[in-house]
Amino acid sequence: MGKGFYISKPVGIVSIILCAGALATIIALSVVYSEEKAKNNNQVSPTDGGTTSKPPVTTLAPSNEPWDKYRLPKNLVPDHYNLTLWPRLTPDLTTGLYIFTGESTVEFETTEETDLILIHSSKLNYTILENGHLARLTSVNSGVRVPLIKVSWLQSVTQYLVLQLDGKLMTGHRYHLYTKFTGELADDLGGFYRSEYMEDGVKKVVATTQMQPTDARKAFPCFDEPAMKAIFYITLIHDRGTVALSNGEEKGYPVTIDNQHVQKTVFEPTEKMSTYLLAFIVSDFDFINNTIDGVWIRIFARKPAIAAGQGEYALNKTGPILKFFEKYYNSSYPLPKSDQIALPDFNAGAMENWGLITYRETALLYDKEFSSNSNKQRIATIIAHELAHMWFGNLVTLRWWNDLWLNEGFASYVEYLGAHEAEPDWNVKDLIVLGDVHRVFAVDALASSHPLSSKEEDIQKPAQISELFDAISYSKGASVLRMLSDFLTEEVFTMGLRTYLSEFAFGNAVYTDLWKHLQMCLCTRISRTLRPTVNIIFPQAVDANGTELPDTVHNIMNTWVLQMGFPVVTIDTKTGVVSQKHFLLDPDSEVTAPSPFNYEWIVPIKWMKTGAVQSPYWLRGKSATNDAMKALGTEWVLANLNVVGYYRVNYDEENWGGITGLLILFFKLIPVINRAQLVDDAFNLARAKIISTVLALNTTKYLDKEREYMPWESALNNLDFFYLMFDRSEVYGPMQDYLRKQVTPLFNYYKTLTENWSKVPDGHMDQYNQVNAISLACRTGLEECQNLAKTWFKQWMDTNNNQIHPNLRSTVYCNAIAASGANEWEFAWSQFKNATIATEADKLRSALACTKQPWLLNRSYTLDPKMIRKQDATSTIVYIANNVIGQSLAWDFVRARWSYIFTQYGGGSFSFSNLINGVTKRFSTEFELQQLKQFKEDNAEVGFGSGTLAVDQSIERTTANIKWIAENKQNVLNWFRDETKPVF
Numbered sequence: 001m002g003k004g005f006y007i008s009k010p011v012g013i014v015s016i017i018l019c020a021g022a023l024a025t026i027i028a029l030s031v032v033y034s035e036e037k038a039k040n041n042n043q044v045s046p047t048d049g050g051t052t053s054k055p056p057v058t059t060l061a062p063s064n065e066p067w068d069k070y071r072l073p074k075n076l077v078p079d080h081y082n083l084t085l086w087p088r089l090t091p092d093l094t095t096g097l098y099i100f101t102g103e104s105t106v107e108f109e110t111t112e113e114t115d116l117i118l119i120h121s122s123k124l125n126y127t128i129l130e131n132g133h134l135a136r137l138t139s140v141n142s143g144v145r146v147p148l149i150k151v152s153w154l155q156s157v158t159q160y161l162v163l164q165l166d167g168k169l170m171t172g173h174r175y176h177l178y179t180k181f182t183g184e185l186a187d188d189l190g191g192f193y194r195s196e197y198m199e200d201g202v203k204k205v206v207a208t209t210q211m212q213p214t215d216a217r218k219a220f221p222c223f224d225e226p227a228m229k230a231i232f233y234i235t236l237i238h239d240r241g242t243v244a245l246s247n248g249e250e251k252g253y254p255v256t257i258d259n260q261h262v263q264k265t266v267f268e269p270t271e272k273m274s275t276y277l278l279a280f281i282v283s284d285f286d287f288i289n290n291t292i293d294g295v296w297i298r299i300f301a302r303k304p305a306i307a308a309g310q311g312e313y314a315l316n317k318t319g320p321i322l323k324f325f326e327k328y329y330n331s332s333y334p335l336p337k338s339d340q341i342a343l344p345d346f347n348a349g350a351m352e353n354w355g356l357i358t359y360r361e362t363a364l365l366y367d368k369e370f371s372s373n374s375n376k377q378r379i380a381t382i383i384a385h386e387l388a389h390m391w392f393g394n395l396v397t398l399r400w401w402n403d404l405w406l407n408e409g410f411a412s413y414v415e416y417l418g419a420h421e422a423e424p425d426w427n428v429k430d431l432i433v434l435g436d437v438h439r440v441f442a443v444d445a446l447a448s449s450h451p452l453s454s455k456e457e458d459i460q461k462p463a464q465i466s467e468l469f470d471a472i473s474y475s476k477g478a479s480v481l482r483m484l485s486d487f488l489t490e491e492v493f494t495m496g497l498r499t500y501l502s503e504f505a506f507g508n509a510v511y512t513d514l515w516k517h518l519q520m521c522l523c524t525r526i527s528r529t530l531r532p533t534v535n536i537i538f539p540q541a542v543d544a545n546g547t548e549l550p551d552t553v554h555n556i557m558n559t560w561v562l563q564m565g566f567p568v569v570t571i572d573t574k575t576g577v578v579s580q581k582h583f584l585l586d587p588d589s590e591v592t593a594p595s596p597f598n599y600e601w602i603v604p605i606k607w608m609k610t611g612a613v614q615s616p617y618w619l620r621g622k623s624a625t626n627d628a629m630k631a632l633g634t635e636w637v638l639a640n641l642n643v644v645g646y647y648r649v650n651y652d653e654e655n656w657g658g659i660t661g662l663l664i665l666f667f668k669l670i671p672v673i674n675r676a677q678l679v680d681d682a683f684n685l686a687r688a689k690i691i692s693t694v695l696a697l698n699t700t701k702y703l704d705k706e707r708e709y710m711p712w713e714s715a716l717n718n719l720d721f722f723y724l725m726f727d728r729s730e731v732y733g734p735m736q737d738y739l740r741k742q743v744t745p746l747f748n749y750y751k752t753l754t755e756n757w758s759k760v761p762d763g764h765m766d767q768y769n770q771v772n773a774i775s776l777a778c779r780t781g782l783e784e785c786q787n788l789a790k791t792w793f794k795q796w797m798d799t800n801n802n803q804i805h806p807n808l809r810s811t812v813y814c815n816a817i818a819a820s821g822a823n824e825w826e827f828a829w830s831q832f833k834n835a836t837i838a839t840e841a842d843k844l845r846s847a848l849a850c851t852k853q854p855w856l857l858n859r860s861y862t863l864d865p866k867m868i869r870k871q872d873a874t875s876t877i878v879y880i881a882n883n884v885i886g887q888s889l890a891w892d893f894v895r896a897r898w899s900y901i902f903t904q905y906g907g908g909s910f911s912f913s914n915l916i917n918g919v920t921k922r923f924s925t926e927f928e929l930q931q932l933k934q935f936k937e938d939n940a941e942v943g944f945g946s947g948t949l950a951v952d953q954s955i956e957r958t959t960a961n962i963k964w965i966a967e968n969k970q971n972v973l974n975w976f977r978d979e980t981k982p983v984f
């Protein structure tokens with residue numbers, strides 16, 4: 001799956017600017033809440049067990065019955081399914097529900113005799129068949145007696161259809177299981193669900209799916225585990241004039257069923273695949289297409305979006321990215337077609353259904369007039385991410401969800417390679433450092449983090465599986481795979497990858513299988529080239545530089561995969577001693593999780609001395625001495641070049657002094673990625689009390705000369721923390737003065753570069769940094785900037801013609817709304833309501849949260865529950881929480897309605913951790929800490945699902961913040977005051 005909303009490109013500091021307007025949305029949400037609640041009270045909610053011949057066993061107590069276990073027994077193996085589904089895009093006249101009906105026959109083989117059939121099924125109602133049961137069983141092998149069904153029922157907790165037989169299914173024999181069922185086409189974003197939108201004043205309904213991880217069972221009864229691969233013969237029944245899509249190529253013809261003149265679309269059988277990669281969609285969307293080397297590529301979207309050319313960018317980039325991955329994997333695209341479709345309601349960023357990839361509109365549709373360069377980058381990288389999964393994940397699938405990190409980490413790494421192919425001028429590969437490495441450092445530095453790899457037996461329930469879709473799996477996975485590829489060399493990495501894919505094609509693997517293949521390639525390559533005498537049994541081989549690897553791939557990687565966190569490597573340039581220590585943002589936090597390696601890693605260190613790159617060094621064990629790392633006189637050492645290693649670096653005080661001095665005098669001697677690293681490492685080491693906060697602040701002194709995006713972005717990310725901690729204190733004023741002083745030259749630089757804001761800078765990174773320049777200048781109160789934003793916004797209001805460049809819209813809208821009153825807010829609100837382009841609506845939605853006028857909340861016209869889509873609810877609450885005033889409202893909202901939010905978004909939602917982290921990130925007082933603990937206690941019974949860890953992380957973070965403020969406030973205040981003192 002594509003990353004959820006946590007990956008959306010930096011909107012800069014836009015979201016931090018304090019604002020109250022979007023409180024309106026809180027109210028809007030409360031209205032949704034009360035309406036929904038009323039609705040739920042008036043009807044029996046559809047749950048399992050509608051028609052059963054035995055009352056469902058509802059006991060929650062652990063029991064040893066096979067149907068009380070969450071994992072399927074391994075005695076039945078599906079071969080293929082014949083599935084027909086008929087979604088109704090108008091509500092049922094009697095119940096008012098949107099429903100679908102279906103029929104399925106699955107052919108399975110018995111690998112071990114049994115008198116029990118368990119097959120996943122959730123929220124489906126079954127027709128009782130002529131045998132009096134929920135299913136019919138027949139034999140494929142003639143002359144074999146088919147046992148009769150003794151009893152059949154639905155086991156709702158573990159989500160099974162259970163059939164007990166009066167005799168055994170025979171080993172090696174094949175059977176057919178037939179069922180007929182009905183399900184609700186709800187708007188719950190999971191399983192077979194519906195999405196709604198308006199077109200020319202008419203409500204349109206789309207039936208679509210999101211199966212990953214465990215919702216295929218909501219669409220039809222199936223063996224819903226990734227290793228239970230099968231072939232799927234899919235048929236969809238739908239209204240004439242609508243388009244039906246699925247994984248295979250479609251062929252449709254009109255039929256009449258029950259006097260209804262409908263269309264029957266039959267799809268080519270799929271390849272052997274996992275259930276979570278299935279997709280079924282019925283819509284009246286339009287498409288554009290092309291063909292590349294025999295692969296048919298189509299982009300589907302709402303008709304007006306296609307007519308406006310919004311699919312063109314995706315269509316143009318898909319071919320080259322697909323070709324890139326064919327080369328990269330040395331394996332041709334496994335399917336005849338590649339469809340990609342943009343949906344108005346979609347929970348994640350995108351989903352890699354095999355042959356039919358689904359996206360949020362903002363992740364696929366590009367509009368020259370409305371989309372920023374960051375929107376464009378998001379589209380290119382998400383397409384690359386999903387296409388990468390067509391092989392890694394779909395062709396070869398991890399056996400169980402505990403290895404999800406390898407699937408998502410891998411796609412999150414190579415998405416940059418694919419996007420680079422699509423946009424070679426962007427230098428997009430560098431951005432993994434900000435987008436993944438630095439981002440996940442923040443989470444992985446907590447004592448409540450968790451290792452990449454989980455034990456299979458610890459991941460059983462759907463909520464446990466959902467919880468794995470987090471920053472650790474995606475971003476840490478990507479970071480350590482990038483490190484691995486770097487020390488093995490890309491050549492060895494891709495060689496191993498290719499043999500891995502070819503061995504396990506159409507099957508399943510575990511993460512150590514990849515290590516095995518990498519090791520094999522490493523050794524073959526070494527024996528072929530560098531060392532003709534080395535043989536295959538040589539355990540570890542050497543890296544590209546001929547440096548011996550300290551251990552096997554398996555053993556090196558285990559230190560990164562099986563223990564949480566990462567090290568801070570300290571280099572003492574006086575003595576040459578290099579040492580490592582588990583980096584914890586709060587040094588007083590208690591690490592209770594045991595580690596098989598005692599929190600020591602095998603660390604590859606690329607480094608330079610006084611500007612010259614040195615041969616890589618491997619640190620193994622707590623500490624070691626490397627004489628080469630001693631620095632004399634004016635020499636200086638810089639380690640973790642280009643941040644390819646997943647660790648932070650600390651130095652002795654003198655080397656730090658040397659580097660910060662160098663930043664001020666000759667910053668260009670330090671590679672740009674490492675300038676971003678120095679700032680990020682310094683600020684985080686300071687938070688962990690390893691170096692002083694003053695030293696960290698010193699790394700920002702050179703910024704008045706810096707023009708590059710990455711160091712600025714890194715600085716702003718870290719200063720965000722200062723804003724969160726100090727925007728209610730007397731530190732705020734001097735901090736603003738200092739930052740205004742630092743950013744003014746950047747602002748003026750862009751003013752000149754763009755010829756007084758009339759042009760767009762050429763470079764992709766320059767475009768990003770222009771946004772930073774404007775955001776920070778306006779935020780710190782640079783009058784020229786604020787006037788600029790207000791003037792542009794006013795021009796838009798006056799002429800109803802928006803001349804603001806898409807790159808700048810988020811920040812200009814936000815700053816204009818923050819600096820003005822009701823008229824501007826109201827204008828933005830009406831623009832939001834009427835926006836037909838998702839990317840524009842998103843910019844407005846976040847900007848509405850920037851007003852400083854709380855009274856706008858009472859405007860009644862904002863109480864429209866239809867305004868915020870479910871997919872956007874959590875991010876909207878988080879926008880509101882970014883506001884000092886909105887903060888407590890958002891928190892109250894979440895606290896008061898947790899169990900409602902939880903049940904509404906629980907199933908398919910992966911954004912609970914974002915929600916909880918988002919509403920609590922400013923927490924820094926005892927009072928807030930108590931509230932948080934109370935929240936945890938009060939809702940212990942309801943649970944936190946995929947947000948369980950986030951609650952503990954928030955408690956830990958708040959505790960650390962309280963201490964940090966107590967210890968640093970005065971120093972920080974003094975430092976800002978000193979830096980802004982007039983000089984005589």
Ligand SMILES: *[C@@H]1O[C@H](CO)[C@@H](O)[C@H](O)[C@H]1NC(C)=O
Nearest residue numbers: 080081082105106107176233
């Ligand atoms: C499913 O459909 C295919 C193609 O029509 C057919 O060959 C196969 O026998 C069917 N299998 C079952 C289980 O009905």
Ligand SMILES: *[C@@H]1O[C@H](CO)[C@@H](O)[C@H](O)[C@H]1NC(C)=O
Nearest residue numbers: 044046050099125182183184
């Ligand atoms: C399933 O059955 C339950 C209980 O009878 C009912 O409330 C629900 O509406 C049914 N769902 C569908 C989709 O028919």
Ligand SMILES: [Zn+2]
Nearest residue numbers: 001002408411
């Ligand atoms: Zn993915």
